[in-house]
Amino acid sequence: MPATLVAEHVNPIASSVPAVSIEDLSNGERAVALYASDLPDGYRYKRGDDAQLVSWIIQGAKRMGLDRLRRTAALAAGFHLSRQAKRVTAEQTRAHAERFPKVRRDRRTGELAALVTLYAPVSDEARERGLQYLMDGPCPECGDTRQVWRSWCVDVNADWYEEGYGPCFLCGGAA
Numbered sequence: 768m769p770a771t772l773v774a775e776h777v778n779p780i781a782s783s784v785p786a787v788s789i790e791d792l793s794n795g796e797r798a799v800a801l802y803a804s805d806l807p808d809g810y811r812y813k814r815g816d817d818a819q820l821v822s823w824i825i826q827g828a829k830r831m832g833l834d835r836l837r838r839t840a841a842l843a844a845g846f847h848l849s850r851q852a853k854r855v856t857a858e859q860t861r862a863h864a865e866r867f868p869k870v871r872r873d874r875r876t877g878e879l880a881a882l883v884t885l886y887a888p889v890s891d892e893a894r895e896r897g898l899q900y901l902m903d904g905p906c907p908e909c910g911d912t913r914q915v916w917r918s919w920c921v922d923v924n925a926d927w928y929e930e931g932y933g934p935c936f937l938c939g940g941a942a
């Protein structure tokens with residue numbers, strides 16, 4: 768966008784900080800960026816605050832830097848996934864609490880990010896990134912062996928089941 772280029776040209780600080788646009792951030796990254804921003808604790812959403820929320824997200828993203836923001840969001844996604852599967856390890860709980868010490872703010876920024884994502888689209892690349900996740904320590908389900916013993920139904924009428932190792936459902940079995 769020409770406006771961005773002009774701003775970078777006249778402002779030497781802006782050229783050292785990579786431009787961040789809201790579309791380039793996944794929903795999870797938006798939540799983490801909000802947490803890192805000046806968003807006040809106890810903030811209450813009002814109609815018309817959307818632009819303010821976006822500017823907090825951009826502020827938080829710049830404050831953290833994109834690499835750290837992406838990694839933190841991936842770890843948060845791994846935590847949420849493990850929690851959904853009721854497999855959270857003590858290590859994950861400790862690491863998540865260290866990254867997000869304010870429990871209420873953590874929950875609230877997740878809600879606010881979802882609200883922003885209702886009207887601010889996520890680019891395909893950011894959406895793809897939003898599906899990836901990282902775990903603190905080994906995978907809580909398979910311990911990083913990437914495989915779990917499971918049984919599956921081959922034919923329900925014949926009551927035919929087979930057992931064997933399959934890819935871990937939690938980490939997806941990816942190396």
Ligand SMILES: [Zn+2]
Nearest residue numbers: 906909935938
């Ligand atoms: Zn696993």
